[in-house]
Amino acid sequence: MGNTLNLKNQIAEIVKNAVATAVDDGAIPPEIRGVDVKIEYPRDQKFGDYATPFALESARVMKRSPMEIGSILAPYMGGDSRIDTVEVVKPGFINMFISRKFLFDTMKEIIRQGQDFGKVKKEEPKRINIEFVSANPTGPLNIVNARAAAVGDTIANLLEFTGDIVDREFYVNDHGNQVDLLGLSVRERMRELRGEQSEFPEDGYHGEYVRDIARHILEECGDETEGIEDGAGLVEYLASKAVEYNVDGQRRDLEAFNVRFANWFREKTLHDAGRVGGTLDALRSRGVVYSDEGKEFFRSTGFGDDKDRVLVRDDGRPTYFLADIAYHHDKIMRGYDHLIDIWGPDHHGHITRMEGAMDALGFGKILTILVAQQVNLLLEGETVKMSKRLGQFSTMRDLIEEIGVDVARYFFVMRSLESHLDFDLALAKKESSENPVFYLQYAHARICSLFREGNTRNVPYDPASAIESHLCHEASVLLMKHLARFPEEILDAAEKCEPHRVTSYLMKVAQAFHRFYSEHRILTDDIERTVTYLALSDAVRIVMANGLGILGVTAPERM
RNA sequence: GCGCCAGUAGCUCAGUGGACAGAGCAACGGCCUUCUAAGCCGUGGGUCGAAGGUUCGAUCCCUUCCUGGCGCGCCA
Numbered sequence: 144m145g146n147t148l149n150l151k152n153q154i155a156e157i158v159k160n161a162v163a164t165a166v167d168d169g170a171i172p173p174e175i176r177g178v179d180v181k182i183e184y185p186r187d188q189k190f191g192d193y194a195t196p197f198a199l200e201s202a203r204v205m206k207r208s209p210m211e212i213g214s215i216l217a218p219y220m221g222g223d224s225r226i227d228t229v230e231v232v233k234p235g236f237i238n239m240f241i242s243r244k245f246l247f248d249t250m251k252e253i254i255r256q257g258q259d260f261g262k263v264k265k266e267e268p269k270r271i272n273i274e275f276v277s278a279n280p281t282g283p284l285n286i287v288n289a290r291a292a293a294v295g296d297t298i299a300n301l302l303e304f305t306g307d308i309v310d311r312e313f314y315v316n317d318h319g320n321q322v323d324l325l326g327l328s329v330r331e332r333m334r335e336l337r338g339e340q341s342e343f344p345e346d347g348y349h350g351e352y353v354r355d356i357a358r359h360i361l362e363e364c365g366d367e368t369e370g371i372e373d374g375a376g377l378v379e380y381l382a383s384k385a386v387e388y389n390v391d392g393q394r395r396d397l398e399a400f401n402v403r404f405a406n407w408f409r410e411k412t413l414h415d416a417g418r419v420g421g422t423l424d425a426l427r428s429r430g431v432v433y434s435d436e437g438k439e440f441f442r443s444t445g446f447g448d449d450k451d452r453v454l455v456r457d458d459g460r461p462t463y464f465l466a467d468i469a470y471h472h473d474k475i476m477r478g479y480d481h482l483i484d485i486w487g488p489d490h491h492g493h494i495t496r497m498e499g500a501m502d503a504l505g506f507g508k509i510l511t512i513l514v515a516q517q518v519n520l521l522l523e524g525e526t527v528k529m530s531k532r533l534g535q536f537s538t539m540r541d542l543i544e545e546i547g548v549d550v551a552r553y554f555f556v557m558r559s560l561e562s563h564l565d566f567d568l569a570l571a572k573k574e575s576s577e578n579p580v581f582y583l584q585y586a587h588a589r590i591c592s593l594f595r596e597g598n599t600r601n602v603p604y605d606p607a608s609a610i611e612s613h614l615c616h617e618a619s620v621l622l623m624k625h626l627a628r629f630p631e632e633i634l635d636a637a638e639k640c641e642p643h644r645v646t647s648y649l650m651k652v653a654q655a656f657h658r659f660y661s662e663h664r665i666l667t668d669d670i671e672r673t674v675t676y677l678a679l680s681d682a683v684r685i686v687m688a689n690g691l692g693i694l695g696v697t698a699p700e701r702m
Numbered sequence: 703g704c705g706c707c708a709g710u711a712g713c714u715c716a717g718u719g720g721a722c723a724g725a726g727c728a729a730c731g732g733c734c735u736u737c738u739a740a741g742c743c744g745u746g747g748g749u750c751g752a753a754g755g756u757u758c759g760a761u762c763c764c765u766u767c768c769u770g771g772c773g774c775g776c777c778a
Binding site for chain 2: 320564596702
C-alpha cells in the first residue's frame, strides 16, 4: 500500500515509461535503454520538485546533445496527470513540477490512512535481527550505550514501518575474564562491608555501584554465600549474581528509554550447549582453520584481514572471537534473512574478521555491521573521560533524568552514526526550551489545539469537503509537497539505516507548517476554507505523529 | 608504523557525481487586542582541511599530504 504512494518511485516509473515509449515510437535509438534513471531533488524550487539528469548522462551514448534528448523525452512525461509541467533547462536537466491536484489528493489520502500512512506492506517481509547496546554486564549503561540504544531502536522501528519483521537483541557477555573480575570485585566489597580484611584487585571494577551490588547480595543471598567455600566457586557464584543484578538494571534503564529487546542472549548458553565447538567444526570443514604451536587459527588473511586470528588458545579455551562467530552463526541458524549489528567505535577493527568469518561459513553478505562513533560528553566545556573500571562515568540513567527521554533520543538520532558526537549535558538541559525536539512537538501540539478550539466552535470538520482551490498559496503548496514525501523519506532512511534523515525531514515539515500557520488564519467564518485548512493541518499532524513515533519521541497534544 | 572515523558558517552538524553549498544554535533588525510568540519574517556570515588526478561537470570519486579522535591483546 505505502509503496503506491512513494512519489519518487512513481516519478522514476514515469521517466522510464517515457523512455520506453519514445523508443517504441522510433523517436530515439534503443541504446538509451542501458542508461540508469536517477531521480533527484533540485536544490532550488524554480527547478521543479523532481529532476532527472538522464539526458545529460545519456548524451555520450546517444552522441547527441543533452538538450536535444531532453526535448524529445519531455513531451512523453508531460502527459501524466501527476505532473503539471516538464522543463528542459540549461545543461540538460529535465525538471518536473508535481500537479497541485495530485498533492491535494495525496493530502486526503494521508488523512484516510492515518497512522498507516507511509507504511509499506511487503509480500515477502524479511526477518531481520538487529543487535545493539550489548554492553558488558559489569555495570550500568553509559552514554555511548544510550546512543546505540536510540539509533538501534529507531532503525528497528524504520525497518518495521517499511514492512520487515524485526527482532531486537541484546548479547550478554556473561563469560570470561571480565566477569570473573567482577566477581572478585564484589567479593572484596562484601568483605569490606562485613568489616573483614580485603584486598581489592588493581584492575577490578572501582565503581560505587559494585558496593551496591555487594550490599544487595549480602541482604538477599547472604545465607547462601555462607555455605560456599571461598575460592573459584564463590567468585563464580558472586559473578553470576552480579551479572543478573546488572542485566536487570540495564533492562530497566532501556525500558525507561522506550527500548525493549525481544531477546537477551547469554553468551554462556553458547558454551554450555557446545555451540562454540560446533562452529569451530563448521569452520574446519570449510578449510579455513589451521593449528600452530598448539593453537587453532582462523585464516582471516584470506578475507582481507592483516593477520590470522586465534580461535582456540593453547590451553584449549576458545577466544572471544570464536564465541562471537558462534553467536552470529547461531543467529543465522535461527532463520534470519539479515543480521544487523551496531558496534562501538572500539570494535571497528574487528569488522573485517567477523565479516570474513561469515563469508567463510558460506553466509556471504548476511551481516551488516554499523559502527556508532564515540560520544564526547561535555560538562561545562570540559570533555569527561568515561571509564567503567575507573568508576568515573556518566550513566544513561543520569542522562535520562537530566534531559528526558524525548530530548535524549532525538539528540542521539539527529547526527549520522559515523560522526563523533559532542554532547553537552548542561547545555542540552539548560536550553531545552530552544530545542529542535520541542519545535517538532510544538507543531503537533499546535494542531491538536486547533482541533480543540474548532470543536468548541462547532466547526463541522469533514476532510472530504476540503476544497483544492483554497490551497493555492505558496506556503500551503510547499507544505503539501513535504507531506507527500514522507513515504520516500522513510523508505530511504530504512534502506540506508540512516535514522538521522527522519529528523531533518520532520524539521522541514514543522517549518513549513509553522510558516503556513503564521501566514493563514485557520479558524474563520469561511467554513469551506476553515475545513480545508483543518484538513491540511490534520495531514501534518499525522505525518508528525508517525515520524516522531518512529523516533520513539512522544507527540504531545498540548504543551 | 598500520587501520577506521572525522575535517563544510562563530558553535554543533546536514548535504549531493551536477544547476547560485544548507539547517539548528549564537549575532543583529522587525512581528502578539483575534486559532499556543516553545512561533513567524528579514540581515550578516563559507577559498566545503591542502595539493594533484579522473569527468562535459568534483565539496562528493581516486592518490598524496596535514590536523583531530579512536583502535591496533591469545580482554570482552
